[in-house]
Amino acid sequence: MTARRALTELVTERILARSQGVGTFVSDSRPMSSILEIRSIDDEINQRGHRYDPSRTIRAPRGNQLNAKSWQTEAPLRMLMNNLDPEVAEHPHSLVVYAGIGRAARDWQSYDKDRYLSSDIENANKLLVNRSLLDIVDIELL
Amino acid sequence: MNNKSSVQARFVQIKSALLDKIESGEMSLGDKVLSENQLA
Numbered sequence: 732m733t734a735r736r737a738l739t740e741l742v743t744e745r746i747l748a749r750s751q752g753v754g755t756f757v758s759d760s761r762p763m764s765s766i767l768e769i770r771s772i773d774d775e776i777n778q779r780g781h782r783y784d785p786s787r788t789i790r791a792p793r794g795n796q797l798n799a800k801s802w803q804t805e806a807p808l809r810m811l812m813n814n815l816d817p818e819v820a821e822h823p824h825s826l827v828v829y830a831g832i833g834r835a836a837r838d839w840q841s842y843d844k845d846r847y848l849s850s851d852i853e854n855a856n857k858l859l860v861n862r863s864l865l866d867i868v869d870i871e872l873l
Numbered sequence: 874m875n876n877k878s879s880v881q882a883r884f885v886q887i888k889s890a891l892l893d894k895i896e897s898g899e900m901s902l903g904d905k906v907l908s909e910n911q912l913a
Contacts, residue, residue: 734912737887746895747906755906757895 784839785824789815799850808849811835815842887912 738755741747748758791813792798799805814835815823826834826842836842894900906912 733884734887734909736884737891737912738906738909740888741891746892754908757900757902757904757906 783825787824787839788817789823791816804849808846811842811845811849 738747738749742749742755745758747755749755789812791809797805799808813819814828815826817823820826820828820835821833826836826839828835836845891900891906900906
């Protein structure tokens with residue numbers, strides 16, 4: 732009973748994985764952290780192989796000057812950038828928008844690609860097909 | 874130590890031992906864990 736409880740908790744924490752009739756296996760060789768250890772979210776993100784770049788500060792453009800090729804694509808461009816505004820995002824230098832894991836882009840390279848596509852494509856439908864923005868924000872097209 | 878707390882202590886021991894093995898690298902991704910009966 733005690734062993735079962737220990738295994739069940741580790742399965743719940745996704746450190747172990749159970750396979751019916753086969754056994755229990757290690758599913759994560761790098762547990763997030765020991766219980767009493769408090770680490771910075773940026774270190775945690777770095778250790779998981781995600782990019783942390785303190786040199787980049789993103790602020791969405793404001794006002795009526797167009798930065799994309801059309802207002803249709805200006806909107807998602809500003810949304811993407813606004814997600815990473817230091818006044819909005821939880822850890823903007825790690826692309827984390829909320830809850831420690833919700834990121835605006837997979838990595839800075841993906842962010843740059845999204846940013847480039849937003850400013851280079853005129854049609855919003857085409858833009859959404861071409862970029863990973865669909866994963867990030869739910870946009871209802873007119 | 875009453876029965877309830879000794880059961881709890883045993884459960885924590887088993888869990889800690891498994892975590893230690895994983896953190897130290899003794900057990901790694903994909904390794905099979907001993908069965909419940911073997912761990913008990």
